Amino acid sequence: MPELPEIEHLKRSLEPSLQGAMVAAVKVIRSDVIHVSRSHARIHPSMLLRRWTISRLDRKGKQLAILTDDGPALCIHLGMSGQLRFVPKGERLLRPDHVHCRWQIKGPCGEGMLVFRDPRRFGGIWLLPDRAAVMKRWSRLGPDALGIQATVLSDRLAARERPIKAALLDQQLIAGIGNIYADEALFAARIHPLTSCVSLSREQIKVLAHAIRTTLRRAVAAGGSTLRDYSDGNGEAGWFKVHHRVYGRAELPCELCGGLLERLVVAQRTTVVCSTCQDLSM
DNA sequence: AACACCGCCTGAGCGC
């Protein structure tokens, strides 16, 4: 499931093919995955960047934007099962089912097809008039988790009476962390997911901010977590698997103390914790 | 403010 590291890796993997590329044609297969602002009654192909040149890609949290110079922009959210793939001309898409939209690209590195595929349709594409609209949309998100500093994290969590894990999953507080990396970062920081934000010490927040940054950076460097069928913009997957220390390891021994990891539910999410290493009373 | 709960959706994995 794509979280910040997967989207960051996706952005980097697509940039060579898309930056400076021209969108020659657009094909919408399922229009209900395309979201248009209220001021536009219906989808016009030029809003999907037809005949526009892509200037750059941008990311905040789990969202990816495809930007043009002074023109429309796409904001893409992959949800649970979304994929964005660049398929060079002459190559075939491994799984052509559940493709909802595709763009014919004439890029500096050759022609190809950009494909949005999302079996479960939790993701979507938002058509926005310009870069400013993307920034406005993203202003609702908290600061990006990849570079989160202790002072900023402390401000975001201040006086909040809720479990730290629930706060980390709240994209308005901090953007980019999902269930996997919330558990991994909390384990790395030795903080129990149920610990209330208010009871975290200054030192714990410092350790947590560091744990979030290093956990995410490591995952980006590894190409993200490959769970089931996640793949990057070139369809690369499998060998990119990062090593999880708690996620998906309930009932297995903790790598630090050897005790069995426990499964609990926090904020309606399955949570895996080592109750020995992650102390609630601290 | 912050919680619970729901609906959206498919595929994997399981028991029978």
Add this chain to the structure above:
DNA sequence: TGCGCTCAGGCGGTGT
């Protein structure tokens, strides 16, 4: 082999 069930979860909505 195939059926029916449970589970996975991001996010926006509603209700408490």
